[in-house]
Amino acid sequence: xxxxxxxxxxxxxxxxxxxxxxxxxxxxxxxxxxxxxxxxxxxxxxxxxxxxxxxxxxxxxxxxxxxxxxxxxxxxxxxxxxxxxxxxxxxxxxxxxxxxxxxxxxxxxxxxxxxxxxxxxxxxxxxxxxxxxxxxxxxxxxxxxxxxxxxxxxxxxxxxxxxxxxxxxxxxxxxxxxxxxxxxxxxxxxxxxxxxxxxxxxxxxxxxxxxxxxxxxxxxxxxxxxxxxxxxxxxxxxxxxxxxxxxxxxxxxxxxxxxxxxxxxxxxxx
Numbered sequence: 001x002x003x004x005x006x007x008x009x010x011x012x013x014x015x016x017x018x019x020x021x022x023x024x025x026x027x028x029x030x031x032x033x034x035x036x037x038x039x040x041x042x043x044x045x046x047x048x049x050x051x052x053x054x055x056x057x058x059x060x061x062x063x064x065x066x067x068x069x070x071x072x073x074x075x076x077x078x079x080x081x082x083x084x085x086x087x088x089x090x091x092x093x094x095x096x097x098x099x100x101x102x103x104x105x106x107x108x109x110x111x112x113x114x115x116x117x118x119x120x121x122x123x124x125x126x127x128x129x130x131x132x133x134x135x136x137x138x139x140x141x142x143x144x145x146x147x148x149x150x151x152x153x154x155x156x157x158x159x160x161x162x163x164x165x166x167x168x169x170x171x172x173x174x175x176x177x178x179x180x181x182x183x184x185x186x187x188x189x190x191x192x193x194x195x196x197x198x199x200x201x202x203x204x205x206x207x208x209x210x211x212x213x214x215x216x217x218x219x220x221x222x223x224x225x226x227x228x229x230x231x232x233x234x235x236x237x238x239x240x241x242x243x244x245x246x247x248x249x250x251x252x253x254x255x256x257x258x259x260x261x262x263x264x265x266x267x268x269x270x
Contacts, residue, residue: 001084001118001244005074005091006111013106014065015055018217020254022103023053023074029101030090036083046174047252049078049087050245052132072108075116075131075257079244080175088113119260121240125233127261128247129203133214135225135255136248138163150224153186154211161186167249172241184234194229202261203229218253225255239263 015022031037040047052075060067078084091113100107138159141148153160161184169182189197189210197203211228225248232239246256 001081002075002077002116003084003088004114004116005076007072007101007108008111009072009108012068014067015104017066018219019066021219023051023254026101030087030094033090033093034086036086046171048080048083048175048245049076050251050257051076051254052257053254077244077257079241119243121236121243121263123263123265124236125231126239126263127229127231128258129229129261130227131257131259133216133225133227133255134247134258135223135250136160136164136167146224152213152226153188153230157188168238168242175245182238184232184238187231187233189229197229229261
């Protein structure tokens, strides 16, 4: 289940490249309104949601800042109806009070709040595209080894898949309270598949390649992830879990939100 939150701003403005922290602060403020804050933030653990900030049409990345375009909004996703209801109620309370939301040096108001149509995954193979950046880190590596810690599917796909299964298994156990064997396979697109998607208008204009390495500033440091489009094959329940709660790690920090392009009943690989 997903909500779309539009923000109202009287002027065009810029944000630091490390902008996700402002939206994390907003989420904390929202859940403070409903009493769910302590349960979600008292200890470091997997968050039962993911989100992504859309910085507007024709936003521009400048040397030190991001120039916000028109139509700034936030997508919030969770497979837990209690979390989603608390998020919605917290938003309504802030909007009712007319409170402004600090974003960098500017402030915005909450506009329209929309419940997006439910997307149900029924098949074992789904074509996903990233909304923002997705991140996967290797628990067996040192965080000091930047390219060993942050994995990309275009580096070593076998290792990427192994870590993806372990990370998903860990998160599933934490959020659902049960151990589950995870059969999950990430598959890169062929050049022909990507060309068909692009010419068919099924991908955003800024998608220039199937998987693009993306390094972003985050809380004074840097995070290595990727943008792109890819196949995931596995149990539909697990694919739904990833869609609802986010792909990879740091999903509670504005990474890992994905959208469904299509799903198929079987693997059509030759």
